[in-house]
Amino acid sequence: MKIGIISFTARGTRLCCHLASRLSGGVDECTAFVPERYSDTYDKTGDMEGVVRCQDMPLGQWTKTMFREQRAMVFVGAVGIAVRAIAPFVRDKMTDPPVVVVDEAGRFSIPILSGHVGGANALASRIGECIGAVPVITTATDVNGLFAVDVFAAENGLVLTDREAAKQVSARILDGGNVGFFNEFEGGEPGVPRGCCKNPSEYNIWVTVKDSSLEFERSVGAVGSRRVLRLIPQAVVAGVGCRRGVEPFILERQVLEGFRKHGIDPASVKALATIDIKKEEPALLALAQKRGWTLRFYSAAELGDVGGTFTESAFVEQTVGIGNVCERACMAEGGRLLFGKEAGGGVTVAAAVEPFKLDIEKYI
Structure with missing residues (x-):
């Protein structure tokens, strides 16, 4: 999680920097944004390089930047300041970044935006552990200890x-x-x-x-x-083969049609897999970028090592060195075949679902 912490007073600045140093490291990237006039109020010992920055822009601009970068925000100060700062940018709880307010005495940590999906409730609890603050959680399922x-x-x-x-x-x-x-x-x-x-x-x-x-x-x-x-879950791999220079819209249409025909939600796709000689194919690169899918490339030898019974083509084998690309590519990391080769428009498509395990124990 990327976190931006901002302060407005001398006392708040000391807490802001202390909290940033505690939250930095591990999987978190945390930066304290402090008023330049209070730069002599906090402890500069230790490794604070890159953790503390002077706040050199208006609060509204800073907040807009945090929203654009999808950074979690921690306001060290009054709730009202935070509410007025974020109000112009709040859009959707499914996409808004988490926002937490900590009073400058460090007594309470209060999530005010994206408590659940964004993780503000969890961040407020972590802050509480770092500085001894009381997390003020108001979400109904959390208050009642129920599954969210x-x-x-x-x-x-x-x-x-x-x-x-x-x-x-x-x-x-x-x-x-x-x-x-x-x-x-x-x-x-x-x-x-x-x-x-x-x-x-x-x-x-x-x-x-x-x-x-x-x-x-x-x-x-x-x-x-x-x-x-x-x-x-994102657990499906789409295997594709295509002729050189295929139009991007044709490739996308054929892939999505394969999923529609077999009742598979495209949201489940995590990767697009094919043979390595297609690494520079513009349509493949464009589709992966548009959909946010990872690209996987395999050599003909690697595809030949994939076990299973596949729909082979002598022409494809003569062209690329292996008789079936799409089925073998989607199965290259294991899993279960959802549907075999579908062909059309110079494109072949197949899909496999890989093992997926829920982290469920803490919800029981």
Whole structure:
């Protein structure tokens, strides 16, 4: 997490720098932004290079920069200052960065934006551990010690497909009702989250790569209309082959059509895989960049070592040295084939799903 901490007074500056030094390191990148006139008020001993910077821009500009960089913000000062500073930039709790306010005496740490998905609640608790402050958490599920599906999704890298369904699930749990919990990737998880059960209910959570909740009843053996919240893990690899110079829109269309035809949500894709002679293919590079997919390239020899029965082509083997690229490429790191070679427009597509394990123990 990238964190920016800002202060406004001499006392606040000392706390700001102390907190930045405690939070820096490990997986965090933390910077204290302090008024230049208080640069002589904090302890400069130790390795503070790069941790403390003089604040040389208006507060509104600083806040705008933090939002643009998706940095967590910690305001050492009054809540009102923070609220007025962030107000013009608040858009969506699913994408807004976390914001925490710490009073300059260091008594309380208060998350005021993106408590769950953004991680402000967790950051407030960490700050409390660092300086002995009391985290002031007001989120209903946290206050009641209940399962929060949005936090669970964020921490497990799951795509939350329906925000209204997520609200309904949370309301159901808060009301004390059961929510069904089903996981396509179940492989020894110790149980289900608090407030959930293994039986189909009126409200259900489904960890799946499927693109429609209509498949839920068939998959779990349930009968009757259900409200289903799909949580999508990024566990699918799309294997592709293509002719040289294929148009980017044709490649994207064929890949997405393959997923649509077989009921796989494109949000589940984590990588695009193919043969290494396609490393410079513009359409592949453009699709990966547009969708945020990792690119994987394999040599013909590496693809030849992939075990399994594949749809081979003598022409493809003569051209690139291996009879099937798309199926072998998506299976190169293991996993289970979701659908085999689909061809069209000079493009071949296949997809495999790799093993995925939920971090669920702390929610039980």
